[in-house]
Amino acid sequence: MSKISLAFRCFFALLSHGQLTPELMAELGLFRKKEEKPAPPPAPVVKVSDGALQMLGILQRDGRLLDFFLEDIAPYSDEQVGSAARSMHGPCREALNRYFTIAPVIDGVEGTFVQAPSKDPATVKFLGNLPATPPSGGVLRHRGWAVKDVHLPALGPKQNVTVLAPAELEVE
Amino acid sequence: MGDTRFVVGIDLGTTNCALAFADLTSASDGVRAFAIPQTVNPGEIRAEPLLPSFLYLPGVNEFPEGSVPARLVGELARKRGVENAGRLVASAKSWLSHAGVDRTEAILPVAAPEGVERVSPVAASAEYLRHLRQAWEQAHPEAPLSRQEVIVTVPASFDEVARELTLRAAAEAGLGEPTLLEEPQAAFYAWVGRHEDWRERVNVGDRILVVDIGGGTTDFTMIAVTESQGSLQLERVAVGEHILLGGDNIDLALARTVGARLGRISAAQLQQLWANCRVAKEQLLNPEFTGTEVPVTILGRGTGLVGGTLKAALTRADVDQVMEGFFPMVERTDMPAKQTRAAVQEIGLPYATDAAVTRHLARFLSANGLALPTHVLFNGGVLHASAVRERIFEVLRHWGAAARPLEGEDLMQAVARGAAYYGMARHGRGIRIRGGIPRSYYVGIQSSVPAVPGFAAPVRAFTVAQFGMEEGSDIRIPGREFSLVIGEPAEFQIFSSAIRKDDAPGTMIDDLTEELEELPCMEVHFPASSGSHERVRVSFETVVTETGLLQLWCVAPDGRRWKLEFNVRERVAA
Numbered sequence: 001m002s003k004i005s006l007a008f009r010c011f012f013a014l015l016s017h018g019q020l021t022p023e024l025m026a027e028l029g030l031f032r033k034k035e036e037k038p039a040p041p042p043a044p045v046v047k048v049s050d051g052a053l054q055m056l057g058i059l060q061r062d063g064r065l066l067d068f069f070l071e072d073i074a075p076y077s078d079e080q081v082g083s084a085a086r087s088m089h090g091p092c093r094e095a096l097n098r099y100f101t102i103a104p105v106i107d108g109v110e111g112t113f114v115q116a117p118s119k120d121p122a123t124v125k126f127l128g129n130l131p132a133t134p135p136s137g138g139v140l141r142h143r144g145w146a147v148k149d150v151h152l153p154a155l156g157p158k159q160n161v162t163v164l165a166p167a168e169l170e171v172e
Numbered sequence: 173m174g175d176t177r178f179v180v181g182i183d184l185g186t187t188n189c190a191l192a193f194a195d196l197t198s199a200s201d202g203v204r205a206f207a208i209p210q211t212v213n214p215g216e217i218r219a220e221p222l223l224p225s226f227l228y229l230p231g232v233n234e235f236p237e238g239s240v241p242a243r244l245v246g247e248l249a250r251k252r253g254v255e256n257a258g259r260l261v262a263s264a265k266s267w268l269s270h271a272g273v274d275r276t277e278a279i280l281p282v283a284a285p286e287g288v289e290r291v292s293p294v295a296a297s298a299e300y301l302r303h304l305r306q307a308w309e310q311a312h313p314e315a316p317l318s319r320q321e322v323i324v325t326v327p328a329s330f331d332e333v334a335r336e337l338t339l340r341a342a343a344e345a346g347l348g349e350p351t352l353l354e355e356p357q358a359a360f361y362a363w364v365g366r367h368e369d370w371r372e373r374v375n376v377g378d379r380i381l382v383v384d385i386g387g388g389t390t391d392f393t394m395i396a397v398t399e400s401q402g403s404l405q406l407e408r409v410a411v412g413e414h415i416l417l418g419g420d421n422i423d424l425a426l427a428r429t430v431g432a433r434l435g436r437i438s439a440a441q442l443q444q445l446w447a448n449c450r451v452a453k454e455q456l457l458n459p460e461f462t463g464t465e466v467p468v469t470i471l472g473r474g475t476g477l478v479g480g481t482l483k484a485a486l487t488r489a490d491v492d493q494v495m496e497g498f499f500p501m502v503e504r505t506d507m508p509a510k511q512t513r514a515a516v517q518e519i520g521l522p523y524a525t526d527a528a529v530t531r532h533l534a535r536f537l538s539a540n541g542l543a544l545p546t547h548v549l550f551n552g553g554v555l556h557a558s559a560v561r562e563r564i565f566e567v568l569r570h571w572g573a574a575a576r577p578l579e580g581e582d583l584m585q586a587v588a589r590g591a592a593y594y595g596m597a598r599h600g601r602g603i604r605i606r607g608g609i610p611r612s613y614y615v616g617i618q619s620s621v622p623a624v625p626g627f628a629a630p631v632r633a634f635t636v637a638q639f640g641m642e643e644g645s646d647i648r649i650p651g652r653e654f655s656l657v658i659g660e661p662a663e664f665q666i667f668s669s670a671i672r673k674d675d676a677p678g679t680m681i682d683d684l685t686e687e688l689e690e691l692p693c694m695e696v697h698f699p700a701s702s703g704s705h706e707r708v709r710v711s712f713e714t715v716v717t718e719t720g721l722l723q724l725w726c727v728a729p730d731g732r733r734w735k736l737e738f739n740v741r742e743r744v745a746a
Binding site: 067071076083156 | 213215237469471472477479481
């Protein structure tokens with residue numbers, strides 16, 4: 001077995017299962033730590049902000065989102081802004097749909113009466129002239145958005161998420 | 173092969189690879205596509221239906237440590253290659269069939285700067301296959317690919333050398349000895365596999381034209397429906413030349429048309445425009461789209477995104493004009509413009525000089541003396557566009573053919589699926605197309621005539637294998653014996669022809685016309701038994717293996733035999 005092939009198999013195993021298979025361990029001459037010392041592995045140091053920074057990085061990488069929002073667009077015509085926005089829309093939308101499964105909180109028709117599925121104020125927000133006790137439903141004005149699933153890739157231990165996009169230097 | 177559980181079809185494409193499989197232990201599942209895990213961003217692996225056939229050789233510190241493999245294959249390789257073409261290997265398959273270079277020498281990427289690693293076309297193809305094998309074995313650790321029935325597809329126009337090199341790449345990738353299958357046949361198998369009632373859809377005497385236009389190549393094949401002992405049979409009657417012309421050329425032509433209106437743009441911007449024009453073209457070619465133009469935008473390169481945005485539009489007229497260039501209405505007797513090339517050229521692929529696909533089609537039909545088709549089966553991404561399919565029918569109608577389409581296949585996955593279906597057919601679960609070898613083969617024989625200064629002795633061609641010789645058969649060529657020197661390498665000049673189909677083995681051809689193409693020479697090298705030179709009388713024997721590989725043997729009267737092997741390196745050095 002060549003070194004490259006072995007490295008590649010380890011790479012696949014680590015990225016898709018987070019650990020090496022027993023066969024790979026044997027091939028590498030590694031052993032799992034003895035069972036007698038069941039010291040719990042140290043919790044991975046993941047900061048709350050890491051996922052947010054990762055997502056900002058992805059939206060910049062795939063859809064140039066930061067370039068767009070950090071640029072002063074005042075001097076440009078609507079047409080110029082519009083065509084830039086249009087070409088960013090596809091990639092950003094694709095990234096959102098790829099890394100999150102996003103669905104409406106209430107899958108109903110806006111403008112019609114619906115029952116509130118929950119009393120949780122983070123899930124349903126009532127607007128308008130509210131009675132003394134919270135009502136059981138109302139006219140749906142915004143369906144809301146909720147994340148059903150997150151598919152963000154695992155971060156490598158050495159990955160620096162604070163750099164959202166690398167500087168690009170071209171050699172001519 | 174006792175523990176063979178799966179048949180696996182691999183479409184080793186010029187721009188994309190695909191893998192499909194079927195479980196022999198549960199026939200009801202049929203053929204399924206396999207999603208291929210690949211690095212799509214540094215540190216991110218995702219399974220995608222296709223594996224882009226690109227290999228990127230990362231340099232030091234190009235990616236965060238440990239986030240990509242040392243040989244990067246697939247989506248990220250394709251993306252990164254746009255930014256740095258000097259480390260990107262693309263179209264390895266076209267190089268594999270390019271006889272003008274040594275295909276086992278590390279020549280790719282051609283644009284690699286001094287000091288950057290290069291790989292051979294064979295090694296690059298092996299990387300794609302190795303990636304597929306590892307991806308498969310990750311999902312099926314109990315069924316290593318080398319012990320499954322694996323079918324790898326090649327263009328029908330691949331000559332013996334390119335086929336053998338494909339097998340060599342497969343062996344290097346740990347696939348064992350897969351069976352080769354021609355792509356247009358695979359596409360047709362996919363159609364047959366999808367339509368259980370196919371016998372009602374075609375009749376004896378029908379001629380099915382397979383038009384396969386991929387990203388970088390175009391291939392034509394004709395399959396005839398015949399009858400034998402009361403049951404329908406399929407027979408591949410002709411294959412076309414390998415034409416380096418495909419969908420990428422169309423998109424690039426569109427990008428150049430639009431780019432000309434934008435003034436000076438950089439190579440990177442042209443790339444972006446290329447990708448955007450592809451999307452815009454598909455929109456314009458969609459029959460439901462009624463607009464006359466689609467905006468294409470190139471975003472500013474730096475952080476000034478909006479300010480640097482270039483705006484243009486791809487119009488219907490642009491698309492029509494470019495399509496007219498690729499699919500013009502031509503006469504049946506029209507021929508593609510002759511390849512006239514400068515004597516001194518950059519090392520590169522022999523791209524088709526004439527971009528007109530329809531003229532290449534006219535040539536395919538007339539050079540093979542074929543009757544017009546009754547049905548057309550399309551394959552390849554370009555033919556998603558109904559306008560392109562319709563144009564091909566229009567041209568065929570103009571030539572007097574009332575051809576009908578055979579529809580209902582997924583144009584991107586059909587070849588891999590069809591290959592898996594063929595694998596099942598080999599296990600007795602489906603029909604096989606009778607084809608045999610797609611060319612006739614000849615050994616060059618130098619005439620023994622008195623030497624004339626300034627004139628090389630004329631070479632005649634001795635037929636050793638006839639078009640259509642079937643897999644798993646062998647013949648001893650009658651009529652002629654040759655004297656062979658043992659103890660030193662002996663070389664043979666080899667020719668092939670896809671057009672001359674009626675030369676029976678043993679036929680001698682005196683005039684070498686353009687119908688015969690010269691292949692790299694073949695040689696036999698073997699130690700003399702006694703250590704000294706020895707002359708032996710030999711005759712030729714031709715074997716076509718079960719996997720469709722052609723072998724030529726020298727056989728002595730006492731039963732000793734020596735196999736002739738292609739010498740790919742010799743030709744280039746000469």
